[in-house]
Amino acid sequence: MAADSESLFSLDTYHVSEELGFILPDPLEELPPYYQPWMDIALRVPDLVHSHELRLHINKMPLLGTQHLQKHRELRLAHLALSVMTMGYTWQEGENNTVEMLPHNLAVPYWEVSQRLGLPPILTHADAVLANWRKKNPEGPFDMENLELLLSLPGGDSVRGFFMVTLLVELAAVPALRNIPTVINGVRCGETEAVARALEDISQSIQDMTDALKLMHVYVEPSVFYGIMRIYLSGWKDNPSMPNGLVYEGVQIEPMEYSGGSAAQSSLLHCFDELLGVKHEAKSSAFLTRMRDYMPPEHKQLIQDISSQPSLKNFVQQQDSERLNQAFQHCVTKLLHLRNYHINVVSRFITVPAARARQLRDRSQDSEGEMISRAPTALEERGTGGSGIMTFLKTVRDQTKDAFLPERRTEMNHQS
Template sequence: MRLAPDGSSYLTSSSRQAETSSKSLFSLDSYHVSEELGFILPDPLEKLPLYYQPWMDIALRVPELVHSQELRTLINKMPLLSSQFLQKHKELRLAHLALSTMAMGYVWQGGESDTIEILPKSLAVPFWEVSQRLGLPPILTHADAALANWKKKDPEGPFDMENLELLLSLPGGDSVQGFFLVTMLVELAAVPALRNIPVVISGVRCADSEAVARALETISQSLQDMTDTLKLMHDYKPFLKCVLIFIHAHMNRWKDNPSMPKGLVYEGVNTEPMEYSGGSAAQSSLLHCFDELLGIKHEEKSGAFLTRMRNYMPPAHKQLIQDISLQPSLKSFVQQQDNEPLNQAFQHCVAKLLALRNYHINVVSRFITVPAARARQLRDKNQTSEGEMISRAPTALEERGTGGSGIMIFLKTVRDHTRDAFLPDTSKEKEHNS
């Protein structure tokens, strides 16, 4: 059952007991959010029905086929298959992952200087159909690469880096594997926070300061765990492979990309080019949920980009964010209560989110900004070994992020507006303590 978002007033004490006992008041399950895995797709399928084996045969080999320059040839020969035999949600998610992986490789097989303008019908038509059924765009998204692209080596083993591997990969070897799996583990670290968002909402509506404070402290710890997990990214940092990650993943977009100024024609779908943004951390529903819960407001340009990124999320996840935004204001509730433990819990939560965003800026600098500058340096020197190998690195990496805007400017703007969410007079102290 969805929470009825009247947003008008807090519940009276006489209503508190009945509402607090109602576990279905704001059910994460109704938004396709797992109590154990959050936004991660539980137990993704590894195989599609036999009819779709031509897709999987190619998708499983994308890295080697890009390297041998054979991918486009094989996709051009691929039969046009109907998507009608895909019946279950997990079948559609695996199909979307396979088709988007092939599309990324097809477009970028030759690098920035050899992009294509038309995606062939045998790939474009089913990709479009599957995307329409899922409510996702026909491009590789965070929901594909980071949420539905995993399996355990030992099904009974732990959910950690040593026991996880990707279903489908992109060129870049261990760095690509590490990048996407660490990203997924960051999502996993957020699960306790997600579970406590309904607790906060219910507590605000019931005017239960103690319940809200406890839930916010749990969310704060979860945010700290997300930051700690993100640090695993530095175990997968070889320079060349890091550049390749963003050639074949984050820069795989056909919107705001100088290499593809008109976008991409999906043959058999539309005669005019279409533009879509590439995979981005901004497509993760997590931070959108936290922003709405804590009342963080972003300025017009960055806010518009973040809002647009919600169209790259599974519709149920996007709806969750929207429904959180319609609830009574947590920040207003905290300010009205005059309750020091509650104030501290709110401040601590904002501080941890700010620290996470600061650390994300550090990661982006090391994995995108610095490698891109190195790529430019090697091109300028016309080096023949490493320079040749990275010559395909998009020049857009050097100044642009996945949304087509200056990535560091964007991230720092979002970070600064997170700081604005602190309660008055204590923001400097709380940021220092974070």
């Protein structure tokens, strides 16, 4: 039976692009001339942090009103620029000399732009990855050789590598996103074959995400990521270096707490979990739900709307279709593989360097060792989003197994 077209589920209302998914299409590279004082500093953040002059420059910056920012892409570039300045300002001197207050000439416009976008006043995945790219050759391919950042943080080529590889993971997910409405509408209309075909495409797309993630090992140096970059992705919630949070001067007197950047701020896995019926235990679920407040509101709404659809898993169990059964199981398998691979990446870039840093602190060090041992001790066991990282990732991975249909779950449990 056909569903009435009025009620068909579609991605049109969620700021999701047919070609780029959650990625912001054609981000602006310049703000209106009035905002040049922001861009002049934002473009130089790595150098100014290195010379210990960023705070000085920001303290002298004029207070600019946000009324000349009209379009969505202007607001996104402004948020990115103010975010990069804020992370550099806060962490300029590392974990031991943090600030308690963001000056009003940065804090007030940052708060206003954040309110208009529905984003928090801290660097998020939506800034650093989704709205922070340009093609060197506009006609050229969307690949590592042809992509560069609009704004950067300390860490050189590894910063570009980290954000651009993450962008390519987002791009690899686009076919999966495009197929989610097909699955939802197929379940509503009882179209077994259409759902099976869409799930097969989603499986392939999740595999492509894992393959894209493998580029981290090519483009990001673990000692640079751990020793230099991570602190600039860290927030002021659940962070021992800033136990009281940060006062946004001119916004409110009490300090505010916000989590740093986290892969959990990408809407992709949230969408797949809701579609496939992956349920997380209380603590993981609370963290993941909180991370949705760090996404553009339309993307958060998409996740919520997927979660309120009829259960795909129940539909698969009710149909007598081997192809549909296999397509569903395959999707969960690929999601499990992606989460396993993410654990391997985190181990190489965080767990191993953290162990090395503990060993090196009391010894004479080579340059790589020195970089690692200078890394913030507060982040040794935690993700930049504030979670106890390995426990969290393994719990989330293990709960993905529970999404399997019963016969496959028994098999998986015997293997683990």
